[in-house]
Amino acid sequence: MATMKQTIANRLNALKSTGPRTLEGRARSARNALKHGLSRLGSTRPAALADLIAERIEHWREAYRPEGPAQLWMYERLCAESVRLDACERRILAVRAEIADRAFESWDDDRAAEVASLASRLATHPEVIQPKLLQSKHGVLWLLDRWDEVADSLQRLDGWTPETWNRAMDLLGVSALAREGSGPWDLDPDDNGAGPGLELAYRSIEALRARIDTALDARDARARDDAEEGLDSESPQLRLLERYASDARRQIDRCRNELRRLQATSHANRGKPDPATPSIPVNRPPRQPSSSSLPPNAPADQKPTSLNAAQSKSRPNLPSSPSRLVRSSPLLCPSSAPTPLANRQARRAQAARARRS
Secondary structure, X not given: OOOHHHHHHHHHHHHOOOOOOOHHHHHHHHOOOOXXXXXXXXXXXXXXXXXXXXXXXXXXXXXXXXXXXXXXXXXXXXXXXXXXXXXXXXXXHHHHHHHHHXXXXXXXXXXXXXXXXXXXXXXXXXXXXXHHHOOOHHHHHHHHHHHHHXXXXXXXXXXXXXXXXXXXXXXXXXXXXXXXXXXXXXXXOOOOOXXXXXXXXXXXXXXXXXXXXXXXXXXXXHHHHHHHOOOOOOOHHHHHHHHHHHHHHHHHHHHHHHHHHHHHHHHHHHOOOOOOOOXXXXXXXXXXXXXXXXXXXXXXXXXOOOOOHHHHXXXXXXXXXXXXXXXXXXXXXXXXXXXXXXXXXXXXXXXXXXXXX
């Protein structure tokens, strides 16, 4: 036997334990609780899933074409969640196949075991457990066996005992508070023998058998057929895998929508000018000033070249508009429409001829 000094020394040594210290040891310890990696993809993934994820990233790259670190990160998450969904669906099919095989091989045995586990709490909560037992064929069969035991006890002992009475009240679903102060004398105050008790047991047995024949046989047959087809959804493992698959589908939709948003934003930004690039000024010809914007003492060559009425009368063959002059003169622009430079030269020549005349 260890002394107190040794016990204290052992406890002090236990306080010094800090777990694995190397990176390999910590990674191995982090995978201790990892069974299949389908609940949520973390930084530590099973080797089988990691290989499938890397393969899918390469196969789907041409379809999604991620660009930049943000799109690449979201694209890899999308591929990882798709592999997780495939793994969940494969396990769901495997679990359904196992349920079908088990229903074909040991349906009655499995249901009887479930009922026995439920009935173990009948003595503590009869008002809760007894209605649940009444809902299945195998639960009612269990109640029938217990009523047979009550009837046999009444016949052997020629009357009630406290244990037999409490067992009968449990089978009827009477709570402990409701039966307080009651006893077999409440059945027939004038008869304390086994007669009233046997009548109670026989009536209960008859009602339970009628319940099986009326509804529970057909209900059990339907449940068994569904289980043999792999349609049983009462399995806790199957419900858990279905929840994992639903979460994977939500994550896939979220990653796909976010990846599309990033790609649309990137395409929209390509059409905009880069703010870091300076704009190049465009050289435009100077605008011809109007008569209202020139001062009164401006030189004649800066004034507009439109002819007054007197000049127009003295030269009737001269076009009244400079543009007509330019278009009608083959020397200025013989083969194409006049340019702004040719218009200015024509106006200046016209103004000079007008001054000489």
